[in-house]
Amino acid sequence: MTGDALKPEFQDARSALLLDLRLGGICVIELHHAGKSREQRGSSRNDDLLDIQMDLQQVEGWEPGDGLQFRLTYAKVRHGAQFRQGLTVCMEDGKFIARPAEIDVAAREMFNAGKSTRRVAEELGISQSTASRIKRQMNKANKASLDAFNSKWASKSGASQG
Numbered sequence: 001m002t003g004d005a006l007k008p009e010f011q012d013a014r015s016a017l018l019l020d021l022r023l024g025g026i027c028v029i030e031l032h033h034a035g036k037s038r039e040q041r042g043s044s045r046n047d048d049l050l051d052i053q054m055d056l057q058q059v060e061g062w063e064p065g066d067g068l069q070f071r072l073t074y075a076k077v078r079h080g081a082q083f084r085q086g087l088t089v090c091m092e093d094g095k096f097i098a099r100p101a102e103i104d105v106a107a108r109e110m111f112n113a114g115k116s117t118r119r120v121a122e123e124l125g126i127s128q129s130t131a132s133r134i135k136r137q138m139n140k141a142n143k144a145s146l147d148a149f150n151s152k153w154a155s156k157s158g159a160s161q162g
Contacts, residue, residue: 061137107134
């Protein structure tokens, strides 16, 4: 189906098609990307027939070369379905692994308290490679924050001296 998703005639035709497919027992998976503001693009009317709407977000500290990783949240769930919120999804040893985002938070707190990678892995019930990956991402995020702060501070200092 092609057309201008902002035009009512396209939205009506799309809604009718999706409803026909649903009534026929067919699952439809539709993918969209967010706009520059990381918000939904186009009309929210396009989402009226959706049963589930997921939001994939970049993991803090992720860099190219780290492999596929994202945070998964559910923006919309219908029919009383219950899904676990706040998952971090990554690929480890060729398999997708989903872990609660609270594990990432707990691991970061433990690393900040000086615990070893082995100890963090044992206490949280995750592999040492996962604990190591969380620590590496935490360090990258901390370095990026520090670099941004130093850059901002240097530009303010230079401006006040000039």
